[in-house]
Amino acid sequence: MAEITAENTIVYDDLPLTDFPAKEDSWARMSDISTSLIAAEAQYQALWDAGDLNGANALLESNEGLKNAIFNADKWNRIRDAIIALQRYYLNDVQAYIEETGKLAVGINDSPTEEEKPLSSYSVTKVDQLLSQITGTKAVTLTAAGWSGSAAPFTQSAAVSGVTSSDTPVIGLALGTGDSGSSKNIERSFSFIYTTVTGDGTITFYARKKPTVNIPLMVKGK
Structure with a gap:
């Protein structure tokens, strides 16, 4: 479900792992295992083989280099959310977003405040309504x-x-x-x-x- 915020950006509540289309995602880049990480990777694998998932996850959180070298469900879910957000945006929401942004760009506002009036213009529907009131x-x-x-x-x-x-x-x-x-x-x-x-x-x-x-x-x- 899409939500347009006060800043006129779209947020998908069911895709929490991506910031798109409100803004660009900022994820850490992955890297290959280096010689300095071989010992940590072996320790991680041993914990995993022993069924100590808590220990394995704790090791990942304490070692940023190792964390960036291992592809897991968290990284996949981020990619998944980003891909679905991109697809949904262009399939369902891009037209509405363009129209809403266009209204703000030209200042279309049928109920402007006194401060907004100098920078606002009415929609065609509002103009027709006003003309009807004058000529009706x-x-x-x-x-x-x-x-x-x-x-x-x-x-x-x-x-x-x-x-x-x-x-x-x-x-x-x-x-x-x-x-x-x-x-x-x-x-x-x-x-x-x-x-x-x-x-x-x-x-x-x-x-x-x-x-x-x-x-x-x-x-x-x-």
Whole structure:
């Protein structure tokens, strides 16, 4: 299983004997038995033949030269982990690593802090979302019976999904091509509205006079 660390490096938890691909492995080089190691090698072999594995291992740990001259399971397991890590990286993870590194290189961050904003850019998905918020439209109808208040200002709140208290959307009439007389009544009632206040998911309309007809509106942007 691969884990991408805070430093944007991949670590394979099930291959603990290799540092790849996070960094290059730094193992000691092996060497052949030299004349100075013949006695130690003979002692090691005698301990091994006698079944004294603890003694043989202790001798290896105490003699760095002998340890570097003998190939055992520990060295093989290091090579095994390194080979599997290399294979897995190129088969499974190299593309994801390139993409993640690319994002950091160009500063792609959809939720940057104030300090990160000068060096960050949005992903295409985030840009599309923001453009949709700016250019998207929502239909709202203010009903004649929905106004509150016995005197001015009369108010009516309409549910508008996605709007927040900090938004300033563009609001206009959504008139059809039908009866012009009906349109005039709607336009006249719309002229009574003098301001709006946005909330989270709502827009409240304020009118100097109470409209007497339903008013179809189009809300655009945020």
